[in-house]
Amino acid sequence: MILLALISAMIGSVIGAYVAPNYLYGRYIPYPQAPGIQGAPQRVEIVTRGEELTVIPAVAKKALPSVVGITTVTLERDIFSRTRRGQGVGTGVIVDSRGYILTNSHVVNDGRSEEVMVLFYDGENLKADVLWNDPMLDLAVLKVAAQNLPVADLGDSDKLTVGEIAVAIGNPLGLTFERTVTAGIISGLERSIPLTQFESIEGLIQTDASINPGNSGGPLLNAEGAVIGINTAKIQTGEGLGFAIPINTARPIVDEFIERGEFTKVYLGIRGINVQQYIQSYGDQLGTKQGVYVHQVTPETPVARAGMQDGDVIVKIAGQKIDTMGQLVRQMYKYRPGDSVKIEIIRDGEPVTLDVLLEAAPRSE
Structure with missing residues (x-):
């Protein structure tokens, strides 16, 4: 009898100490309340509903529908012989x-591809x-016969x-690895990467997000x-070094295509080379070590018409310092036919300022 009582007591203590608080109270019987205390806390079970996204999955989910694959055929x-x-193969963004669609110029073989096909997020080709x-900017704009496509938001790279x-x-x-997402940080800004002895791509964004062949033309977000x-x-460099062309370089071009369905480039009317290239070939006799030497007007x-002459050196456009031909080309994309700009030059060692009225470039330019 005593043994039965002990066993019953042990079972009761287990139920009271463990089973009741965890499985009975709040479900089948109310929680006991201490004397004089009203509304003792109830056991609450939290159920998470919906999606919980970190930054990178959220960015990918937003941007992926506007990213396209590009395949080309070149003769x-x-x-x-x-x-x-x-x-x-490359990538583009709507x-x-x-x-x-915006992509790299080299993705479409600098405009020389016989055929360009675009693969969309929904599988349509x-x-x-x-x-x-423009090979110097390494940018291109494509057009497909489609409507109501998902569009990427354009940020401000400045x-x-x-x-x-x-x-x-x-x-x-x-x-095979279409729409691969890689992530990292902005590692540097205004990077300049040489392509040849006298040619470089400037003003680049540096990132440690993985960018491999086939990523070209895709968005950095x-x-x-x-x-x-x-x-x-x-640009093929070391591991962990990826580069992107700032979207603000492409924005004036994209905006004009969206607004007018075409882009009208302005021009100066010169043949020029980097001053550094001139110095290496002919010596330092220009009165400046940076700029664009005007070989021919x-x-x-x-x-x-503004009075520029052969042998002048362009050093500034609208107050913006010009060190290379690449910088000059990028600067000109900011203007439209009819715009007037001040161009600062060095002539015979002396500074001269010219007022230039810009015109639409001939088709051959």
Whole structure:
């Protein structure tokens, strides 16, 4: 009898101490309340509903529908002078719902591709036309016959700071790995990478997000999912060094295509080389170590009418310092036909300022 009582007591203590608080109270019987205390806390079970996204998955979810794969076919000649079809793969980003797509110039073989196809997020494949490209900027605008396409938000690359999140989307190593997402930070700004002895791409965004062949033309995004750059794998450097062309370089071009359906480039009317290149070939006799040496002024052009001469050195445009031909080309994309700019030159060692009225570039320019 005593043993039965002990066993019953033990079972009761287990129920009271463990089973009741965890399984009975709050479900089948109310919680006991201490004397004099009203509304003792109840056991609350929290159920999470909906999606919980961190920054990178949220950026990817927002941007992926506007990222496209690009395949190209180019006719090439082999060592036996036989024509063969070469194929290429890259990435692009939709910048207008009517079918305008931004990518790299080298993705479309600098406009020389025989065929350009665009693969969309929903699996549709459409032929594209190359409306514009510039190898020096390494940018191109394509157009497909489509409407109501998902569009990427364009950010402001002038507001970037080193250390902020950067997310790259592209097709590394071909469409087998289409729409791969990689992430890192903004590692540096205003980077200049030489391509040849006298040619470089300047003003680049540096990131440690992985950018490989096939990523070219895809977007570099900030934490809000806005495009801050166009990735380029044209520049092959060390591991952990990726580069993107700031979106603000492309924005004037994109905006004019969206507004007018075409882009009108302005021109100066010169043939020029970097001053550094001139110095290496002919010696230091220009009165400046940076700028663009004007080898030839074409008659009846904007700068000819403003009084520019062969042998002048362009050092500033609208107050913006010009050290190289690449900087001059990028600067000119900010202007439209009819704009007037002040161009500062060095002539015979002396500074001169010219007022230049810009005109639309001839088709051959």
